[in-house]
Amino acid sequence: MASHEIPGDLRYTKEHEWVKVDGTVAMIGVTDFAQASLGDVVFVELPQVGDALTQNEPFGSVEAVKAVSDLFSPVSGEVSAVNEGIENDPSVVNRSPYGDGWMIKASLSDASELDDLMSAEEYAAHVAGLEQGA
Amino acid sequence: MGDALKRTPLHARHVELGGKMVPFGGWDMPLHYPPGILQEHQAVRSVAGLFDVSHMGRYFVRGPGALAFANHLIANNLAKIEPGRLLYTAMCNQGGGVLDDVTVYRLDHEVMLVVNASNRARIWEWATERLAEWSGPAASLHDESAELGQLALQGPRAQEFVAAAVAHDLDSVGYYQFAETTLLGKRALISRNGYTGEDGFEIYLPADHVGAVWDAILDAGREAGMLPAGLGCRDTLRLEMAYCLYGNELSLDVSPLEAGLGWTVKLKQSEPFLGQDSLRAQKDAGIPRQLIGFQVEGKRLARPGQGIFTGAGEGEPIGHVTSGGFSPSLQVGIGLGLVRTESVSSGDTIEIDVRGARVAATVVERPFYKQGSHR
Numbered sequence: 001m002a003s004h005e006i007p008g009d010l011r012y013t014k015e016h017e018w019v020k021v022d023g024t025v026a027m028i029g030v031t032d033f034a035q036a037s038l039g040d041v042v043f044v045e046l047p048q049v050g051d052a053l054t055q056n057e058p059f060g061s062v063e064a065v066k067a068v069s070d071l072f073s074p075v076s077g078e079v080s081a082v083n084e085g086i087e088n089d090p091s092v093v094n095r096s097p098y099g100d101g102w103m104i105k106a107s108l109s110d111a112s113e114l115d116d117l118m119s120a121e122e123y124a125a126h127v128a129g130l131e132q133g134a
Numbered sequence: 135m136g137d138a139l140k141r142t143p144l145h146a147r148h149v150e151l152g153g154k155m156v157p158f159g160g161w162d163m164p165l166h167y168p169p170g171i172l173q174e175h176q177a178v179r180s181v182a183g184l185f186d187v188s189h190m191g192r193y194f195v196r197g198p199g200a201l202a203f204a205n206h207l208i209a210n211n212l213a214k215i216e217p218g219r220l221l222y223t224a225m226c227n228q229g230g231g232v233l234d235d236v237t238v239y240r241l242d243h244e245v246m247l248v249v250n251a252s253n254r255a256r257i258w259e260w261a262t263e264r265l266a267e268w269s270g271p272a273a274s275l276h277d278e279s280a281e282l283g284q285l286a287l288q289g290p291r292a293q294e295f296v297a298a299a300v301a302h303d304l305d306s307v308g309y310y311q312f313a314e315t316t317l318l319g320k321r322a323l324i325s326r327n328g329y330t331g332e333d334g335f336e337i338y339l340p341a342d343h344v345g346a347v348w349d350a351i352l353d354a355g356r357e358a359g360m361l362p363a364g365l366g367c368r369d370t371l372r373l374e375m376a377y378c379l380y381g382n383e384l385s386l387d388v389s390p391l392e393a394g395l396g397w398t399v400k401l402k403q404s405e406p407f408l409g410q411d412s413l414r415a416q417k418d419a420g421i422p423r424q425l426i427g428f429q430v431e432g433k434r435l436a437r438p439g440q441g442i443f444t445g446a447g448e449g450e451p452i453g454h455v456t457s458g459g460f461s462p463s464l465q466v467g468i469g470l471g472l473v474r475t476e477s478v479s480s481g482d483t484i485e486i487d488v489r490g491a492r493v494a495a496t497v498v499e500r501p502f503y504k505q506g507s508h509r
């Protein structure tokens with residue numbers, strides 16, 4: 001089984017989004033496991049700057065060749081930036097899920113929500129469990 | 135329950151190549167290899183791709199009544215083709231519902247039926263039951279699915295990567311024709327046909343020889359950019375050609391006339407085939423539904439099962455999406471749908487319920503992709 005990159009400094013959802021927090025700004029994307037499971041990404045539907053985010057609620061979707069998946073927000077807040085580069089080249093999500101393939105930035109409304117998310121170790125165990133079951 | 139999945143003779147090679155293995159019709163098959171669906175698709179359109187289709191079923195009908203019994207099972211007419219040719223058609227139940235779509239090879243003294251992996255058991259049961267009732271000249275059924283492997287080599291340059299290994303001039307094998315020959319010194323049947331819209335071949339050979347031939351073809355095409363190709367691009371390629379997929383366009387609840395396969399149904403043949411009366415009655419009464427192709431506006435993709443509505447966007451759906459997705463060649467969303475006959479025509483705008491949102495689409499002529507190299 002292929003191993004998936006899981007950076008130690010991020011927090012994760014069980015639906016395979018990651019969030020990187022810098023002060024009150026959260027950067028959000030999907031994990032390496034997610035992009036590998038989805039396969040070639042051909043379109044990402046993202047919210048607009050100013051839209052409200054609610055933790056665990058969908059904020060967009062990813063269309064891969066084979067399937068579509070909802071994106072679930074790891075945190076509540078307000079969208080402050082959207083990665084325009086994805087629109088021109090959705091495959092950046094496959095190539096660089098933690099870098100140029102980031103999806104949105106948001107201002108956090110409740111930093112305590114981060115405690116509900118998984119650490120890298122917890123997420124690695126979650127992924128390992130899914131791969132066992134597969 | 136991964137251990138319950140069946141494996142083709144090439145399974146270890148798929149894993150070795152880094153294939154993303156998924157369950158398909160009871161088989162553990164590669165969805166794609168590391169290059170991914172889009173690159174594999176492009177390789178088939180521009181150079182060639184090699185598919186393992188050994189999971190399909192290969193049944194032979196033998197005996198003096200082989201031709202007559204095989205013809206009884208299918209909606210097309212084998213008597214109209216010479217030995218050395220094959221045809222595509224539907225196998226129907228008495229109600230005219232599609233049990234499977236099949237390719238049928240007319241050999242000198244026997245017939246080979248190639249059936250979908252997901253329908254193998256059902257077709258075997260169906261055919262043996264019908265044989266038990268058969269009162270025509272003697273025929274017998276033989277399942278050689280395990281003894282034989284099957285490859286599909288598809289792409290505009292397919293022939294050059296296999297020609298050297300074949301003891302037969304492939305130029306003499308026309309579209310929907312085949313040769314019984316040898317490949318790397320062992321017996322093989324090679325037909326010029328496929329499921330992608332490109333030129334290419336289906337190759338049938340002893341199961342213990344499939345690995346060597348797979349390796350040799352990949353070696354021959356590697357430098358030119360040929361890739362091993364998985365089920366993912368097999369689906370995107372066939373959808374661009376608007377070819378039917380069993381379980382999507384075709385099912386027991388759909389007749390071949392509805393699914394656009396009327397050209398494979400020979401209703402006037404004198405020797406009756408299973409489903410003939412029902413199909414004839416359906417044609418006389420008016421075919422209730424028809425298959426359409428559509429192109430979606432914007433980037434959201436239609437997916438199977440979603441409702442199709444007329445442009446007004448109100449009222450009941452006129453039908454549903456049977457296949458939908460992204461066309462790598464055309465870079466747009468495309469799909470097929472089964473709708474009420476004459477509810478829409480080419481050029482009309484329709485709306486599709488994509489996960490609660492109405493997405494506009496235009497009804498277009500099939501196939502979507504018109505530059506294929508098949509001949």
